[in-house]
Amino acid sequence: MEALTHLGFGETGWGDDIAHGVFVTGSLAVCTLPIGLAVGFLLALAKQSGDRLLFISANIYTTIFRGLPELLTLFLVYFGVNNLLKSFSDATGLPDIALSSFVSGMIALGLVFSAYASEVFVAAFRAIPRGQYEGANALGIGSFMTMRLVIFPQLVRIALPGLSNLWMILLKDTALVSVIGLTDILRQSQIAARVTREPFLFFGTAILLYLVLTLISSIAIGRIDQWSKRGEVSR
Amino acid sequence: MTDLTASAPPSTEKKKPGLAGILFAGFWVVVFASLAYYLAASWNSDLFARYGLPYLEGLWVTVSLVVSSFVCGAILSVPIAFGRMAESRTARVPSFLFVYFFRGTPLIAQIFLVYYGFGEFRGFLDSIGLWWFFREAWFCALFTIALNSAAYQAEILRGAIESVPKGQWEGGRSLGISRSVIFSRIVLPQAMIVALRPYANELILLIKGSAIVAIITVYDLFGITRQAYARTFDFQTYVWAAVLYLVVVEILRRLTNFAEARVTRHMQR
Numbered sequence A: 001m002e003a004l005t006h007l008g009f010g011e012t013g014w015g016d017d018i019a020h021g022v023f024v025t026g027s028l029a030v031c032t033l034p035i036g037l038a039v040g041f042l043l044a045l046a047k048q049s050g051d052r053l054l055f056i057s058a059n060i061y062t063t064i065f066r067g068l069p070e071l072l073t074l075f076l077v078y079f080g081v082n083n084l085l086k087s088f089s090d091a092t093g094l095p096d097i098a099l100s101s102f103v104s105g106m107i108a109l110g111l112v113f114s115a116y117a118s119e120v121f122v123a124a125f126r127a128i129p130r131g132q133y134e135g136a137n138a139l140g141i142g143s144f145m146t147m148r149l150v151i152f153p154q155l156v157r158i159a160l161p162g163l164s165n166l167w168m169i170l171l172k173d174t175a176l177v178s179v180i181g182l183t184d185i186l187r188q189s190q191i192a193a194r195v196t197r198e199p200f201l202f203f204g205t206a207i208l209l210y211l212v213l214t215l216i217s218s219i220a221i222g223r224i225d226q227w228s229k230r231g232e233v234s235r
Numbered sequence B: 001m002t003d004l005t006a007s008a009p010p011s012t013e014k015k016k017p018g019l020a021g022i023l024f025a026g027f028w029v030v031v032f033a034s035l036a037y038y039l040a041a042s043w044n045s046d047l048f049a050r051y052g053l054p055y056l057e058g059l060w061v062t063v064s065l066v067v068s069s070f071v072c073g074a075i076l077s078v079p080i081a082f083g084r085m086a087e088s089r090t091a092r093v094p095s096f097l098f099v100y101f102f103r104g105t106p107l108i109a110q111i112f113l114v115y116y117g118f119g120e121f122r123g124f125l126d127s128i129g130l131w132w133f134f135r136e137a138w139f140c141a142l143f144t145i146a147l148n149s150a151a152y153q154a155e156i157l158r159g160a161i162e163s164v165p166k167g168q169w170e171g172g173r174s175l176g177i178s179r180s181v182i183f184s185r186i187v188l189p190q191a192m193i194v195a196l197r198p199y200a201n202e203l204i205l206l207i208k209g210s211a212i213v214a215i216i217t218v219y220d221l222f223g224i225t226r227q228a229y230a231r232t233f234d235f236q237t238y239v240w241a242a243v244l245y246l247v248v249v250e251i252l253r254r255l256t257n258f259a260e261a262r263v264t265r266h267m268q269r
Helices: A002-007 A015-048 A052-067 A070-092 A101-127 A130-138 A143-180 A185-196 A199-228 B002-006 B019-041 B045-085 B089-104 B107-127 B131-135 B137-163 B166-174 B179-216 B221-232 B236-263
Strands: none
Touching: A002 A199, A015 A052, A015 A101, A015 A143, A015 A185, A015 A199, A015 B019, A052 A101, A052 B019, A052 B236, A070 A101, A070 A143, A070 B179, A070 B221, A070 B236, A101 A143, A130 A143, A143 A185, A143 A199, A143 B107, A185 A199, A185 B107, A199 B089, A199 B107, B019 B236, B045 B089, B045 B137, B045 B179, B045 B221, B045 B236, B089 B137, B107 B131, B107 B137, B107 B179, B131 B137, B137 B179, B166 B179, B179 B221, B179 B236, B221 B236
């Protein structure tokens, strides 16, 4: 019964705080996803372009952000950018500006996500036969429209399993941002655990909430997968 | 938008560097030059004298923690992988749940649950004589990372074994070879070639993921870095940690490429 009052909503319980944490976790992951996808796609184009400088530069990017621990990337962004901003505002006399933990988390997780996503996109590009480009060319379709109408739809279908893996990793990595003070699921449970001295109950709840989030994600991904294959013959 | 047109078929002729390439490469030149300038300008021999050795000790803690949890995870992953492939439901369901639980939740939450949560059962753990184990942050980290890695390694092992064609089993049977010998002499060597890269990736992920243990007071490379930063407020402490991590991961990656080239040399033409 005691557990129920602890997890309840309102003044005495921590339910509403943790529910807010779920919202923060979800919105951080959802906000990071489009940035990571867009940057990852551009990086994949750079690796595919045949331009040596673009190829090398994009590979430096992936080597760095796949090699660094996510937590260290987060700290580098949080402390590094904030130090830079501070010395900038000291030098110019402008009012202080600082990155919040949410924005730092978005940048750091976006860097990591895009580095991995670019590899997924590159693999997908390689899986599309040359004939697709040549066919589009023979029909007189311009290179931008070829990309949009011929290549991209196939690319999405091939890249989807890899990208959904990355989404799951992103969702779990948001928990790291709690270390720099983001009030997500883990942070709220940590505070609740400290105040009530019930760490097992609250960290257990946090873990179950993450399981629920990954479960919802896998159902949603299944739907998207069905949708992306709607053009294929059903057997 | 010039990028989008460049994406067309991987062209055979080498293009001249475009504007985007020059800008991107120029960006890195500026970044590395200013980083080198920053490190040179903030060179501090006191800092090195004080934290040089602790950094290397921290690196040793990271490596020993990762290697021991990887090995424990590898041992644990064998029964789980076979449980996943078993015919009986009683073996399949628990191993599926184990894998789902550890892969579906963040490692940092699992570590918190063990390190902070198990303290609540101190009386019970004391009575079965395990409190000395769960009292130490290092052992808690080892315990959690080993279980977590076991879940991932079980999937790698299962995938690798299932990737070996059925005909290999049937061929062995038709020669009258017993099941255990088929497995250890025919299927497993082929599976290990498939599993080599995923295993190496798992090791790299553990090295990166183990930075989390700094939060529960283990002084690994990241823990030492946090301590050094908290005492000096010198940002280069983080930059040096980044360099060390990148070097370790890059060495592992090169070793993997070398090992893979070596074990697949009979397939190269």
